[in-house]
Amino acid sequence: MQYFIIASIKWFQERTLALFKKMNTLDVRRYSATLLHPKYRLLNNCTENERTECHKYIREQLNLIRSITTTSDNKSAPLPTKKFKKTKSFSVDLKMITQPIVIQ
Secondary structure (H helix, E strand, C coil): CHHHEEEHHHHHHHHHHHHHHHHHCHHHHHHHHHHHCCCCCCCCCCCHHHHHHHHHHHHHHHHHHHHHHHHHHHHCCCCCCCCCCCCCHHHHHHHHHCCCCCCC
8 A cells, every 4th residue: 555655656746847847948938038137138047059049039039020010111001190179269268258148
């Protein structure tokens, strides 16, 4: 009975460790987020290869953003001019206030 419990715990421990490793796989996007953080932007604990991949990924994404904005700028119609509310002159408001009310 005790062997079964130890084997079950061992299986659970191995499964948990495998899932933990799978969940915490670092990809280029996570390194990019770390690079953008002001405290960790030097990526001191990363390898040279990881830094290079991170910089390359960020350059690709910036080029992609630039190309999207230039194509959207070319396709967009000119913005309509904003219509401002017409204000009444002060004298018109004053005439309305000073006119006597006639009740018939």
